[in-house]
Amino acid sequence: MSDVTPRFTTGAPQNLEERFAGRAAHMQPSEIRSLFAVASRPEIVSLAGGMPNLSALPMGMMADVVQKLILTNGAEALQYGSGQGHPKLREQICEVMALEGIRANPDDVLVTTGSQQALDLISRIFIDPGDVVLAEAPSYVGALGTFHQYEAKVVHVETDELGLVPDGLRAAIKSVRAAGRKIKFLYTIPNYQNPSGVLLPADRRTEILTICRTEGIFVVEDNPYGLLGFDKPSPNAMRAEDSENVIYLGSFSKTIAPGMRVGWALVPPSLKEKLIIASESSILCPSNFSQLTISSYLADQPWRDQIASFCELYKVRRDAMLESLDEYFPASAKWTKPGGGFYVWVTLPPEIDTKAMMPKAIVAKVAYVPGTAFYADGFGSWSMRLSYCYPTPERIREGVKALGGVVKTEMSRRSGNQLN
Amino acid sequence: MSDVTPRFTTGAPQNLEERFAGRAAHMQPSEIRSLFAVASRPEIVSLAGGMPNLSALPMGMMADVVQKLILTNGAEALQYGSGQGHPKLREQICEVMALEGIRANPDDVLVTTGSQQALDLISRIFIDPGDVVLAEAPSYVGALGTFHQYEAKVVHVETDELGLVPDGLRAAIKSVRAAGRKIKFLYTIPNYQNPSGVLLPADRRTEILTICRTEGIFVVEDNPYGLLGFDKPSPNAMRAEDSENVIYLGSFSKTIAPGMRVGWALVPPSLKEKLIIASESSILCPSNFSQLTISSYLADQPWRDQIASFCELYKVRRDAMLESLDEYFPASAKWTKPGGGFYVWVTLPPEIDTKAMMPKAIVAKVAYVPGTAFYADGFGSWSMRLSYCYPTPERIREGVKALGGVVKTEMSRRSGNQLN
Numbered sequence: 013m014s015d016v017t018p019r020f021t022t023g024a025p026q027n028l029e030e031r032f033a034g035r036a037a038h039m040q041p042s043e044i045r046s047l048f049a050v051a052s053r054p055e056i057v058s059l060a061g062g063m064p065n066l067s068a069l070p071m072g073m074m075a076d077v078v079q080k081l082i083l084t085n086g087a088e089a090l091q092y093g094s095g096q097g098h099p100k101l102r103e104q105i106c107e108v109m110a111l112e113g114i115r116a117n118p119d120d121v122l123v124t125t126g127s128q129q130a131l132d133l134i135s136r137i138f139i140d141p142g143d144v145v146l147a148e149a150p151s152y153v154g155a156l157g158t159f160h161q162y163e164a165k166v167v168h169v170e171t172d173e174l175g176l177v178p179d180g181l182r183a184a185i186k187s188v189r190a191a192g193r194k195i196k197f198l199y200t201i202p203n204y205q206n207p208s209g210v211l212l213p214a215d216r217r218t219e220i221l222t223i224c225r226t227e228g229i230f231v232v233e234d235n236p237y238g239l240l241g242f243d244k245p246s247p248n249a250m251r252a253e254d255s256e257n258v259i260y261l262g263s264f265s266k267t268i269a270p271g272m273r274v275g276w277a278l279v280p281p282s283l284k285e286k287l288i289i290a291s292e293s294s295i296l297c298p299s300n301f302s303q304l305t306i307s308s309y310l311a312d313q314p315w316r317d318q319i320a321s322f323c324e325l326y327k328v329r330r331d332a333m334l335e336s337l338d339e340y341f342p343a344s345a346k347w348t349k350p351g352g353g354f355y356v357w358v359t360l361p362p363e364i365d366t367k368a369m370m371p372k373a374i375v376a377k378v379a380y381v382p383g384t385a386f387y388a389d390g391f392g393s394w395s396m397r398l399s400y401c402y403p404t405p406e407r408i409r410e411g412v413k414a415l416g417g418v419v420k421t422e423m424s425r426r427s428g429n430q431l432n
Numbered sequence: 433m434s435d436v437t438p439r440f441t442t443g444a445p446q447n448l449e450e451r452f453a454g455r456a457a458h459m460q461p462s463e464i465r466s467l468f469a470v471a472s473r474p475e476i477v478s479l480a481g482g483m484p485n486l487s488a489l490p491m492g493m494m495a496d497v498v499q500k501l502i503l504t505n506g507a508e509a510l511q512y513g514s515g516q517g518h519p520k521l522r523e524q525i526c527e528v529m530a531l532e533g534i535r536a537n538p539d540d541v542l543v544t545t546g547s548q549q550a551l552d553l554i555s556r557i558f559i560d561p562g563d564v565v566l567a568e569a570p571s572y573v574g575a576l577g578t579f580h581q582y583e584a585k586v587v588h589v590e591t592d593e594l595g596l597v598p599d600g601l602r603a604a605i606k607s608v609r610a611a612g613r614k615i616k617f618l619y620t621i622p623n624y625q626n627p628s629g630v631l632l633p634a635d636r637r638t639e640i641l642t643i644c645r646t647e648g649i650f651v652v653e654d655n656p657y658g659l660l661g662f663d664k665p666s667p668n669a670m671r672a673e674d675s676e677n678v679i680y681l682g683s684f685s686k687t688i689a690p691g692m693r694v695g696w697a698l699v700p701p702s703l704k705e706k707l708i709i710a711s712e713s714s715i716l717c718p719s720n721f722s723q724l725t726i727s728s729y730l731a732d733q734p735w736r737d738q739i740a741s742f743c744e745l746y747k748v749r750r751d752a753m754l755e756s757l758d759e760y761f762p763a764s765a766k767w768t769k770p771g772g773g774f775y776v777w778v779t780l781p782p783e784i785d786t787k788a789m790m791p792k793a794i795v796a797k798v799a800y801v802p803g804t805a806f807y808a809d810g811f812g813s814w815s816m817r818l819s820y821c822y823p824t825p826e827r828i829r830e831g832v833k834a835l836g837g838v839v840k841t842e843m844s845r846r847s848g849n850q851l852n
Contacts, residue, residue, distance in 0.1 A: 024609075024646075024649075031650070032558060033558050033559050033582075034560050041705065041709065067507075072503065075498075078498045079499035086494060088691075090489065090689035091484075125715045128713075136455065138451065138453050139453050154713075158714075161709075227444050228444035269510035270510070272719060272721050273721075292577075293577050294548070294549060295548055295693065299545070299691060299692060301689075
């Protein structure tokens with residue numbers, strides 16, 4: 013009988029799950045994912061997405077920039093490039109960061125495929141399964157997803173209307189360490205935070221930097237919105253105050269265009285080599301085509317004026333959203349008053365479940381992101397993120413009005429239930 | 433005394449190494465890395481790099497394609513896009529793959545930032561530390577580096593002048609499983625392999641597919657060079673024969689331009705969701721700007737003729753290299769005779785150490801990649817990869833002549849040493 017036994021099937025996997033890596037169990041569709049398919053229908057006012065509004069970007073100018081680039085430097089723009097990113101663009105990135113008080117060496121900049129890739133690479137070099145990442149409560153859904161895939165435990169730090177609370181940070185560090193776990197870094201968005209819209213004041217920045225330096229915890233400062241302040245200039249970046257302990261992430265997605273997928277990390281020299289090697293393993297090199305398009309644009313076009321135009325466009329939309337929240341939302345709801353960026357964070361009475369309410373909002377032709385998406389721990393069920401970046405002011409008013417109606421109905425249904 | 437004790441330093445890391453993830457220990461600079469800095473000096477004939485030769489690509493045409501794209505569809509081209517990749521481009525990718533006998537559904541295509549990102553994502557969903565990846569001996573250095581970062585053990589499979597040896601594959605599976613290890617996939621480049629230039633015959637493809645299917649081992653078919661056959665059409669892709677067990681990787685880097693960073697994976701439906709989620713976590717979405725540039729090019733330009741132009745250009749260079757190897761290399765050296773792609777693999781007498789010989793080659797103004805770079809196990813020390821893709825035929829002859837002189841001197845020095 014042994015002659016007819018298959019020769020090599022010993023050890024062959026019996027099912028698909030057995031063939032995946034352990035981390036693949038953490039690759040599950042997010043709740044936002046299916047939502048966006050619905051929210052992108054034209055009849056829905058989407059207050060859900062974070063797409064920049066490109067209507068202020070002159071397309072004729074962009075077309076000329078790219079055409080000229082290919083004609084004058086096509087052989088380089090279409091070729092493989094440096095794993096770390098193009099040297100010229102890295103110099104220009106330092107000029108952009110100087111606007112927020114950062115003095116940096118282009119040698120310490122790594123260009124990435126959007127700052128999402130920087131989040132991925134930082135996770136890759138730091139996170140062993142079970143390690144702790146500290147993050148604001150609430151925090152950016154895309155960052156939480158990446159930390160989760162690397163099997164980190166995200167511990168949320170207390171925030172208030174001014175952002176991260178230093179004493180909350182101290183308490184979180186103490187309790188995580190008391191539980192015997194390693195903290196790898198604090199992830200924070202100090203400027204016009206996603207999803208809260210909150211701006212962290214200068215004195216808190218200094219205090220948080222001191223805590224993290226003392227405790228041996230890197231700060232990952234994610235700053236896509238820093239140049240999009242409408243009312244007054246933002247405080248200096250945290251990296252401006254600490255070049256040794258801060259990993260700074262920047263992006264052109266909100267100040268030029270996200271379709272380029274050009275972001276960057278400015279890193280302490282001690283981390284640079286590992287991040288470059290990790291990036292080369294991940295994508296070989298970032299796109300010269302995108303990088304040199306942005307480099308040409310920065311060299312030849314009035315990019316500071318363009319950012320000012322974006323700010324004007326978003327300010328009008330922010331105002332439309334805050335005014336219509338005042339007008340259409342119930343008095344028991346609270347929301348942030350962002351001085352820049354894309355988002356307002358709305359907190360409803362705790363009996364409202366914003367995820368369960370979503371289908372009713374869709375029927376009323378408006379979409380948002382339920383608050384639980386921005387927490388790693390299931391919190392946030394009575395909150396929601398509203399984006400004002402993309403729709404027109406008229407559509408924003410229309411959407412907030414519709415949503416206010418849904419919220420009020422839900423509240424009276426709940427209180428009616430309580431009475432019954 | 434206890435009052436002056438710092439409050440929160442318990443558990444703080446003491447040094448940098450302690451702060452990294454375990455996998456970071458595998459992020460070490462490769463030997464090729466420092467080499468490329470030297471090889472890119474203008475006075476050196478570089479037979480080391482794998483940069484496509486873009487001199488056959490009409491830059492005026494490319495400039496027009498991009499300009500028109502931005503003017504007619506800039507709002508989409510510069511915006512965030514789908515995590516899976518643009519639907520139109522995924523359809524066109526299926527047309528390109530049809531040239532190699534593949535029938536595919538655009539729904540099963542994931543667009544990636546070069547096919548390197550696909551290698552990264554596949555590693556991410558499959559590889560737990562200690563898992564085994566099977567690969568040709570020798571194999572692509574960039575793939576080996578990625579597998580290594582995910583802490584896989586690469587087991588090389590025997591090859592001959594026709595590529596992977598099916599009995600060698602059977603033996604490798606048997607011995608790995610006898611050692612109690614899990615095999616996650618076979619990584620193979622069947623067409624004009626990097627670094628060997630070898631083309632795997634159709635009958636071996638079928639046999640290897642059968643072995644892997646029977647044994648429950650996915651085949652990762654990496655095919656950047658399949659359309660760059662000079663002498664005759666390549667056999668059908670392995671994926672054409674097996675849509676359930678083959679993960680196929682393609683790229684526009686060698687048929688259009690690498691600066692776009694557009695590659696793709698065509699995957700069995702059972703793997704698609706996890707790969708898309710992993711990609712979104714890694715880069716959010718691939719660049720619409722690059723994707724739609726390639727899509728416009730494919731839609732409006734004679735891309736098949738362009739590939740034929742590239743083939744002509746590379747054929748002349750391949751011929752120059754093979755002729756000058758005949759003329760200038762010692763009779764005891766052997767080399768492959770590629771029918772397409774970019775590379776010739778040279779095997780010298782075993783007493784020659786090609787890594788130790790590199791400085792002498794640089795002095796003689798020629799560079800190559802030492803064979804050990806293409807092995808995970810330190811093998812290959814008397815081999816080297818020569819690329820003919822980038823230099824002119826005259827420079828190739830010059831470089832091979834200089835290198836032949838270095839090799840002959842090294843051989844007589846060695847045999848002189850033996851006589852002493």
